Amino acid sequence: MEAAIVAPAVTPFRREQVKTARPVLRDVSRPALACSTCHQHALCARAGLDADALPRLGHIPTTRIRLRKGDTLFRAGDRFTALYAIRLGSCKTVMVTDDGHEQVSGYHMPGEILGTDGIGMDVHDSQAIALEDAEVCALPFDRVEALAREDVAFQRSLHRMLAGEIVRERNVMLMLGTMRAEQRLASFLLDLSQRYQVRGYSPSEFLLRMTREEIGSHLGLKLETVSRLFSRFHQDGLIEVHGRIIKLVDRDALHQLVMTG
Amino acid sequence: MEAAIVAPAVTPFRREQVKTARPVLRDVSRPALACSTCHQHALCARAGLDADALPRLGHIPTTRIRLRKGDTLFRAGDRFTALYAIRLGSCKTVMVTDDGHEQVSGYHMPGEILGTDGIGMDVHDSQAIALEDAEVCALPFDRVEALAREDVAFQRSLHRMLAGEIVRERNVMLMLGTMRAEQRLASFLLDLSQRYQVRGYSPSEFLLRMTREEIGSHLGLKLETVSRLFSRFHQDGLIEVHGRIIKLVDRDALHQLVMTG
DNA sequence: CGCCGTCTTGACGAATCTCAAATAAAGTGG
DNA sequence: CCACTTTATTTGAGATTCGTCAAGACGGCG
Numbered sequence: 145m146e147a148a149i150v151a152p153a154v155t156p157f158r159r160e161q162v163k164t165a166r167p168v169l170r171d172v173s174r175p176a177l178a179c180s181t182c183h184q185h186a187l188c189a190r191a192g193l194d195a196d197a198l199p200r201l202g203h204i205p206t207t208r209i210r211l212r213k214g215d216t217l218f219r220a221g222d223r224f225t226a227l228y229a230i231r232l233g234s235c236k237t238v239m240v241t242d243d244g245h246e247q248v249s250g251y252h253m254p255g256e257i258l259g260t261d262g263i264g265m266d267v268h269d270s271q272a273i274a275l276e277d278a279e280v281c282a283l284p285f286d287r288v289e290a291l292a293r294e295d296v297a298f299q300r301s302l303h304r305m306l307a308g309e310i311v312r313e314r315n316v317m318l319m320l321g322t323m324r325a326e327q328r329l330a331s332f333l334l335d336l337s338q339r340y341q342v343r344g345y346s347p348s349e350f351l352l353r354m355t356r357e358e359i360g361s362h363l364g365l366k367l368e369t370v371s372r373l374f375s376r377f378h379q380d381g382l383i384e385v386h387g388r389i390i391k392l393v394d395r396d397a398l399h400q401l402v403m404t405g
Numbered sequence: 406m407e408a409a410i411v412a413p414a415v416t417p418f419r420r421e422q423v424k425t426a427r428p429v430l431r432d433v434s435r436p437a438l439a440c441s442t443c444h445q446h447a448l449c450a451r452a453g454l455d456a457d458a459l460p461r462l463g464h465i466p467t468t469r470i471r472l473r474k475g476d477t478l479f480r481a482g483d484r485f486t487a488l489y490a491i492r493l494g495s496c497k498t499v500m501v502t503d504d505g506h507e508q509v510s511g512y513h514m515p516g517e518i519l520g521t522d523g524i525g526m527d528v529h530d531s532q533a534i535a536l537e538d539a540e541v542c543a544l545p546f547d548r549v550e551a552l553a554r555e556d557v558a559f560q561r562s563l564h565r566m567l568a569g570e571i572v573r574e575r576n577v578m579l580m581l582g583t584m585r586a587e588q589r590l591a592s593f594l595l596d597l598s599q600r601y602q603v604r605g606y607s608p609s610e611f612l613l614r615m616t617r618e619e620i621g622s623h624l625g626l627k628l629e630t631v632s633r634l635f636s637r638f639h640q641d642g643l644i645e646v647h648g649r650i651i652k653l654v655d656r657d658a659l660h661q662l663v664m665t666g
Numbered sequence: 667c668g669c670c671g672t673c674t675t676g677a678c679g680a681a682t683c684t685c686a687a688a689t690a691a692a693g694t695g696g
Numbered sequence: 697c698c699a700c701t702t703t704a705t706t707t708g709a710g711a712t713t714c715g716t717c718a719a720g721a722c723g724g725c726g
Contacts, residue, residue: 303567616672629673648673
């Protein structure tokens, strides 16, 4: 049922792409990788999970996991054992209501931490899926906690990370509760822009990794509405759209839109 | 600006009810109260902040704070120093958008913890206001962290509490993003019902401490819509409404409504 | 008693969803 | 690499939900 988090030996690179009805769970490889060799360690620090404690993070045996587009990292009901730091690629997290409706609760980029929803109940209540080929580090949570007990700085940054999650989600609530469709999409684009910029990518031109439907789901809108808004923003000279390539032409106007309504 | 969290000596009971334009910040009194004497400690455990570690919680010098209806416990921008456990009464937390719009992000009952939003930035980004006369315990966060380093069980429950917050908020997102007005209100009522029940109150009849406008704000609806829905639910025999007294007549139907839509 | 904040209710309009059809893009097998 | 299938996107027209504006009722309080 559950794929192993404890990875096998240093196998070069396994691809267990079994085509079953449900997507493959995950693909384990390359155990115990030092954080210092990770391209994302500056961002990982930003996400809060190592901060000044980078050297000591070595104490946590991280397992590198490869995901192919569409692979599931964990799903609701899976036992929680580890947090996952994205090294490469991007993921979405999805919640499912009792009546089967889905909502994309977040879109996650390199350096961000996934899986916090499992801490409370020792069971994940959401699902994480790769939006493109990706690589994540599994951080066994008992080891994370152990390190937090030893190292004050690390503890602080763990707490910051968790609290950051709370604040971020509250802002999504605020968006869903108070903004109209236009404003939601504009603020979504600006959020992406800012996050790409932090990662050294162009803040004004980027590739959406989600479908219109997934974007809509995240924003509480239907895909048609998202599509129409892209068209309208284009007509109004705010952005350029070529399929999933988005270019922000008039940032200020987008900001204005979010504010003014 | 900020009221002291470090309480003065055992002053009997101060009421610094200064009537200024903005509501009084808070009212400090009765320092260093043992958790074991608190009526809420069973619930506080549930909220996650003491768990098995109850006896050791004595190591944290808690300050009891009295709030009168409408008083602000903390507001956005206040420096974060402590978490607050509600002993008595209830509070709402409010977020404010850049353009001045407000949203009630949560409604909180005895045994619940407030203030987690401040952990990340050392500054609160939301506001907490008493909906009725209330009493809360301030738990200095540096002491909380210190205890978490010493006591594994306490650490675990602190983490559970923070993660619980994340999960709860995600569920609100889910509600705001996927449900229609009817469903939102029904699920709000059922949530309240369940939380009252846990606290030993009737799950089928209770007093709303919020105005229609506040409820609407929390659910992403206008007050008129909330009012109309109460009327409709009443007509349909789902609930009885007498001002703010609500009686759930047909729970199953409410559940059904949430599911089916 | 009369004011004020809260709540209810109606009529209307705007925003968004639903349904539907056409087009574009991506993936598949030969 | 092409033809074909599948999936994603765009766009339109009409239905629905919810918000807006407005008027009146209720209830607490000085």
